[in-house]
Amino acid sequence: MASSIDILELLQRPATEVAPFLLGALVRHESPEGPVVVRLTEVEAYLGPKDSQDPDPGAHTYRGKTERNSVMFGPPGHLYVYFSYGMHFSANLVCRPEGTSSGCLMRAGEIVEGLDLARLRRPTAKRDSELAQGPARLAKAMGFGREHNGIAALGGEVTVTLPDRPTTAVMAGPRVGISGPGGTDEYPWRFWIGGDPTVSKFKPGVVRPPRRRAPAVQKTQ
């Protein structure tokens, strides 16, 4: 099943353009314990200093190359896995040619294969929709850790496959967990699939649609 869009060609472009096309994409990880596949429902774009005239203050690479973020400056189609808050891993797909530093953070998704293994890795999840509901949860359910930083993501242990058709119900809004200028809607670079139950519940700027008071009687199962 060849996708209508060539992924390597797509990944040459800035993360802000790539991100919407990653919605619905399948990320497969063949670990020694077994395979787990996630269908991405939420991603965030980050641009490096050279990827835009308007630098992205929210990006890890905003102040240039460091030991931690060096993979982001490498070739596209690789994983940038970083460790934060002293306990969590999160995974990005590197975009743009070598020397630049764009990337898409995989924020949430639906586990479509390897449910048992994902449940084992995420024992605190109460429901399957929570298995990869959030960047650190997704990384944990997929088994991504320090050892996956810099590995190829287009074949081998990890493979990303674009959906046959681009997702239509694309929503966009401010990014999450970023204080200061980078988090405002000047940078509406978080993309998600509208209405999907696996999209993360972000606190900041919680734009909950006004909950309509339901008639007390009806309960459609």
Added chain:
DNA sequence: GGCGGGATATTCT
């Protein structure tokens, strides 16, 4: 279901 706080390593000031 919605808050507040704690945990904890790496990075940069």
Added chain:
DNA sequence: GAATATCCCGCCC
């Protein structure tokens, strides 16, 4: 020393 591209748990509606 402070901040962090977060999650979990306990407590309170």
